[in-house]
Amino acid sequence: MSAPTDKPPSSCKVMLSKNVANHLLSEVHEGLKTLEKPPHLVGLLANNDPAALMYAQMTQKTCEENGFKYTMRQVSRDDIEQAILNANTDHNVDGIIVYYPIFGTRQDQYLQQIVDVTKDVEGLSHRYIFNMYQNIRFLDGEAKRQKSILPCTPLANIKILEYLNIYNTILPYGNRLFGHTICVVNRSEVVGRPLAALLANDGACVYSVDITGVQKFTRGEGLQKKTHEVVDLEGKTLKDVVPLCDVVITGVPSDKYKFDTSLLREGAVCVNFSSEKNFPHEVRDKASLFVPSIGKVTIVVLLRNLLRLIQNKRMDDVKPAEATERPGTLEARS
Ligand SMILES: NC(=O)C1=CN([C@@H]2O[C@H](COP(=O)(O)OP(=O)(O)OC[C@H]3O[C@@H](n4cnc5c(N)ncnc54)[C@H](O)[C@@H]3O)[C@@H](O)[C@H]2O)C=CC1
């Protein structure tokens, strides 16, 4: 008689986001060494959302443990616009994060657009979002010295896939997901849709699933296009696309939701970015790798973005001097 405990051990490797976060932190520490003073991040909290407060506190802790300065400013909804404008012009502030939702309406998008683009650590400014969807990776064209800023949670998912070696580094940068088929369950404007676009821009075939339906994001046959295209898959559901996928990423904000793991391909890689546990325990019987949450990586990506803003600003500051003192050097380098 075999007792339930005789079940063979699962072959699934559970990868905690802490491992990926620590790996990225070493890169952040290298960047910090080049600065004279600790970067200063300001968090503006103007809602009563416990998730936002928790995220702010976790960010503060990570900042303080890693040589960054973090200040939380709690303000009322009525004062948030002025608080953003003040932080924009404060020379002691390098980066600004505003916690959403605040109004839960288009007013939130308005607030996203008034954060100074040189302090926008979350990459929510129009210029960064445009670059992301258009697959424009640099702010300075062919010079390619100033990297554009990508939104933190989508980028955290990408850093996880890089860490898991889903990205094939033998392929050229920009095509490293070629051959992978990825399902993203969530198509919100802040995470799911940008994530699907980024993965497709890197060469994957992406099925983006939301309650409104399924869309396919690709760069076309043989990656012929420079940026992704999107098609609606009328009548298709999660059930049709998940069996095709070697990677499944979930972000459903509900504790009731559980992903149907019987749909998974044997050995699929599963990542959950929702703060709820979207995968049931049985995911371990099917998946080769499982990442249950990614929050710690998101925060390190935020710090990495802050360093990038400072580096980009530094290059902007030296440009005019170089141009007047040594004409032609900029062209010569690019
Ligand atoms: N770990 C991290 O770094 C971060 C995690 N989050 C978490 O990710 C989750 C999603 O966040 P947002 O995208 O901002 O939320 P959101 O509420 O803006 O969007 C959720 C999307 O999921 C869709 N959805 C709901 N049920 C679904 C279902 N059964 N199948 C497919 N799609 C479904 C909704 O229609 C909506 O488009 C939340 O749990 C949030 O806390 C958000 C930001 C950062």
Ligand SMILES: Nc1nc(=O)c2c([nH]1)NC[C@@H]1CN(c3ccc(C(=O)N[C@@H](CCC(=O)O)C(=O)O)cc3)C=[N+]21
């Ligand atoms: N402008 C803005 N950007 C955001 O990214 C943003 C926001 N506003 N408002 C609030 C939500 C919420 N959010 C979370 C991030 C990480 C975890 C997180 O780290 N969760 C832990 C679990 C923590 C626990 O449950 O103990 C983890 O994934 O390991 C949770 C929630 C970001 N948000």
